[in-house]
Amino acid sequence: MNFPAAHLEKLAKLVDSVYNGAVSSEIVQADTKIPVLKINSRDIRKVVELVVHHKDLGFTYLNTISGTHLAETREDESLDLKGFEMFYVFSNSQDFSSLAIKTTLPENNPEIDTIDDFSGSANWFEREIFDLLGVNFKNSQDLRRIMLPPDWEGHPLRKDFKEGSHYNGIPTTRSSELEAIRIE
Amino acid sequence: MTSATREKELKPRVEITQISGTEIEVNMGPHHPSTHGVIRFILFIDGEIVVRAVPDVGYLHRSIEKIAESMPYSFFMPYTDRVDYVAAINCNLGYALAIEAMGGLEVPERATWLRMIGVELNRIMSHLVGVGALPLDLGAFTPFVHALREREHMMDLLEILTGTRMNNNYIRFGGVCQDVDDEFLKKLEKYLDHFVLFLEEYDRLIGTNKIFIERLKNVGIVSGEKALSYSFSGPNLRASGIGLDLRKVDPYCFYNDMKFDVPVGKGIKGTVGDSFDRYIVRIEEMAECEKILRQILSKIKEGPIQSKVPKKLVLPAGEAYHHTESARGELGYHIISDGKSASPYRIKIRTGSFASMTSLAEIFKGMMVADVIAYFASLDIVAPEVDR
Numbered sequence: 230m231n232f233p234a235a236h237l238e239k240l241a242k243l244v245d246s247v248y249n250g251a252v253s254s255e256i257v258q259a260d261t262k263i264p265v266l267k268i269n270s271r272d273i274r275k276v277v278e279l280v281v282h283h284k285d286l287g288f289t290y291l292n293t294i295s296g297t298h299l300a301e302t303r304e305d306e307s308l309d310l311k312g313f314e315m316f317y318v319f320s321n322s323q324d325f326s327s328l329a330i331k332t333t334l335p336e337n338n339p340e341i342d343t344i345d346d347f348s349g350s351a352n353w354f355e356r357e358i359f360d361l362l363g364v365n366f367k368n369s370q371d372l373r374r375i376m377l378p379p380d381w382e383g384h385p386l387r388k389d390f391k392e393g394s395h396y397n398g399i400p401t402t403r404s405s406e407l408e409a410i411r412i413e
Numbered sequence: 414m415t416s417a418t419r420e421k422e423l424k425p426r427v428e429i430t431q432i433s434g435t436e437i438e439v440n441m442g443p444h445h446p447s448t449h450g451v452i453r454f455i456l457f458i459d460g461e462i463v464v465r466a467v468p469d470v471g472y473l474h475r476s477i478e479k480i481a482e483s484m485p486y487s488f489f490m491p492y493t494d495r496v497d498y499v500a501a502i503n504c505n506l507g508y509a510l511a512i513e514a515m516g517g518l519e520v521p522e523r524a525t526w527l528r529m530i531g532v533e534l535n536r537i538m539s540h541l542v543g544v545g546a547l548p549l550d551l552g553a554f555t556p557f558v559h560a561l562r563e564r565e566h567m568m569d570l571l572e573i574l575t576g577t578r579m580n581n582n583y584i585r586f587g588g589v590c591q592d593v594d595d596e597f598l599k600k601l602e603k604y605l606d607h608f609v610l611f612l613e614e615y616d617r618l619i620g621t622n623k624i625f626i627e628r629l630k631n632v633g634i635v636s637g638e639k640a641l642s643y644s645f646s647g648p649n650l651r652a653s654g655i656g657l658d659l660r661k662v663d664p665y666c667f668y669n670d671m672k673f674d675v676p677v678g679k680g681i682k683g684t685v686g687d688s689f690d691r692y693i694v695r696i697e698e699m700a701e702c703e704k705i706l707r708q709i710l711s712k713i714k715e716g717p718i719q720s721k722v723p724k725k726l727v728l729p730a731g732e733a734y735h736h737t738e739s740a741r742g743e744l745g746y747h748i749i750s751d752g753k754s755a756s757p758y759r760i761k762i763r764t765g766s767f768a769s770m771t772s773l774a775e776i777f778k779g780m781m782v783a784d785v786i787a788y789f790a791s792l793d794i795v796a797p798e799v800d801r
Contacts, residue, residue: 263734290641292736293763295747316747318734318763322641322655325662329734350644350771357767361478376471376800385479386759 240266240286240328243279263318263327270315270332274342280319280328281347288319288328291347294354296362299333300388308389312336313364317344334364343369361386436464441785443472449546450796454773456782463785466777468770473800481760486512486726487586489760494580496762497798500539500740502531502575505584510665511735511746512586515728523716524588525666529709530601531574531583532666533702537608538564538571539740540648540695540702543793547692548619550790551628556619563611566604573597586726588719602710605703612703616696629692630683633776633788640686644768647742649792652678652694653686659738671708673701688791695793727755741765741798766798 268276280288295318299311313334320327334341343366345352355366356375363384366372374381380397383390392401442453451472457465477496481489493508494501506528513520520528545560568578574593575583583590619625635645640653650657658675660668676697678690730752736745742765749759769792777785 291644292734292743293644293745293747293761295734295759295761295763297749297759297761301751316732316734316761318745318747322657325657325659327734327736348644349639349642349775350768353767353771374471376474376476378471385476 240280243283243285263329265329265331267331270334270341273315273317273330273332274344276330277317277319277344277347280330287321287323289322289348290320290325291344291351291354292318292320292327294318294351294358296358296364296386298362298387298389310336310389313339313362315341315358315364338365339363340365340367342367343372345370360384363387435459439782443469449790449794452770452794452796452799454777454785456777456785458782461781461783463777463780463782466774466785468773470770470796470799473797475797475801477801478760478762481757483756485755486728486757489757490584491580491582494582495797496764496801497539497739497741497744497766497795498580499542499795500535501579501581502528502535502571502583503539503737503739504744505582506532506666507735507737507739507744507746509584509586510737511733511748512726512728514735515731515733515748515750516586516726518587518722519720520587521717521720523592523714524718524720526709526713527574527589527593527718528584529666529668530706530713531571531581531589533706533709534567534571534574534601535581536740537699537702538567540699540793541567543648543740544615544619544692544695547629547790547793548625550786551625553619553622553625556615559611559615559618563608566607570597570601570604573600585719585722587722588717592718598710598713601706605706608703609700612696612699616693620693620696626682626689628783628787629689629791630687632688632784633780633791634684635686635772635776637686639772643772645742645765645772646768647738647740647765648694648698649691649742649765649769651676651698652690654678654680659736659743663736665737667712670712671705673704676701688787691791691793725755727753728757736763739765741793741795742768762801764798764801766792766794766796767801769794770799 280286295316297314299314301309303309315332315334317330318327341364343355345355352371355369356373358364359366359372360374360376361384382393394401436457436459439456439458441456443451453469455467455469456463477492480492490505490508493504496504541560541564545557549557571581572578574597575581576591635653637653637655640650640655654677656675656677661675676694678685678694680690681693682689728750730750732749734745734747736743743763745763747761748757751758776788
């Protein structure tokens with residue numbers, strides 16, 4: 230079941246009334262079935278607190294956290310880096326209607342407050358984003374790489390990621406001699 | 414059962430205060446028979462009690478999400494098979510539905526029925542592996558062989574339906590890759606007659622076995638509240654007493670028209686949300702899948718199986734989060750399109766196994782080492798789905 234779009238406006242008003250305009254929020258009617266609430270990244274904890282704990286909302290179930298590196302390839306094939314986009318999906322534990330919270334982070338030193346005290350699973354979702362995108366979660370209880378080895382360099386899901394030629398002395402590309410044998 | 418004996422049963426078998434205080438660090442995995450793939454735990458144990466546990470994943474990380482960014486949308490379909498190879502068609506479906514929602518693509522009626530046949534068959538196969546591997550991890554080899562024998566029959570059916578036994582790559586945008594004849598539908602119906610008998614027999618063999626029950630009841634109890642906090646989904650969440658099934662609450666395909674129940678854990682042998690509940694919910698769910706399959710067989714009609722889809726698919730700029738009920742719970746695809754390129758800008762895959770893994774560190778605390786295996790096996794985690 231999806232969160233009705235009419236409720237989203239109420240939610241935006243609710244955010245406004247609870248925080249007296251201290252929290253900026255904006256409704257985005259994305260073409261997803263899920264409505265999206267766009268907020269400023271510094272307000273993430275306040276808004277999450279509201280959607281999780283408010284008696285009329287109760288979005289206690291964290292479906293996932295997703296992150297994207299925003300970059301555009303210019304005509305000269307260099308990249309125009311534009312920062313990061315965070316996408317949190319929450320669901321109501323009663324009827325499972327969903328709601329997304331979206332926020333953007335700057336390209337240099339992307340940082341956002343952790344929400345790992347709101348949900349038992351948030352830490353792992355955050356660790357995955359830290360590992361693959363290099364977003365830093367402030368005050369996280371345990372921020373380590375999760376998919377890649379601890380000595381890995383770089384964050385592969387960044388659009389400007391370049392794989393090193395060697396990892397721990399092992400070449401990451403096929404040697405051309407081997408390739409030649411294979412083709413024959 | 415009187416409340417006094419019940420309380421006694423709920424107590425840990427060894428008091429945590431009795432332990433010596435010397436901690437030993439034990440490495441378990443990544444190649445461990447019970448981890449079903451490569452998952453590693455670092456257990457800090459005191460005698461037989463786990464004091465602290467650090468799960469270590471990522472050994473199967475193939476960066477599927479990064480691979481997706483370098484190819485056209487349709488080329489990514491075979492990769493979704495590899496997200497969860499035990500329930501590959503489920504992963505195909507989630508991806509196809511997300512892309513179809515974004516691109517506004519039509520799906521013919523028969524194609525949807527065929528998709529549902531594939532998905533439900535695959536769900537039964539996946540649960541068979543789950544309930545088969547569980548006793549295997551506890552030391553009973555025979556049930557696994559019985560479960561795999563049945564799965565083998567279903568693979569034969571899937572081979573007729575999709576052309577392959579595993580990693581089916583069956584679903585296309587706007588349809589499925591091939592049609593089936595009536596003979597297949599008859600074969601499937603005949604097989605379902607056999608399957609109900611097998612399921613009843615299997616549950617009688619394993620589910621009433623004293624040793625099996627004792628190993629699972631009151632082990633690894635996850636309350637409903639905890640399960641929601643750990644983002645459990647699918648059978649694991651339902652075993653904790655929360656009857657959420659995306660086929661019911663956010664219906665896709667023709668699940669709206671299907672009559673089926675959502676089994677939930679009732680704590681029939683111990684407490685709600687214990688490992689035995691996770692076993693019995695899967696058994697009951699297979700029976701529901703069988704019901705759904707029979708309804709599909711009575712409703713499926715002749716017709717086209719593929720709608721017109723542009724060869725070079727460019728989706729309008731925007732994003733979608735689309736979730737379906739896979740065999741291991743909520744399978745969500747978060748897809749972003751930049752509106753210009755024929756390949757996705759970003760695909761994030763949310764899987765049930767990854768969410769279930771988040772509970773381990775806390776639930777393992779205070780458990781006996783043997784119970785660690787029982788709890789982990791009851792979650793039915795598939796390692797490639799965790800790492801992607």
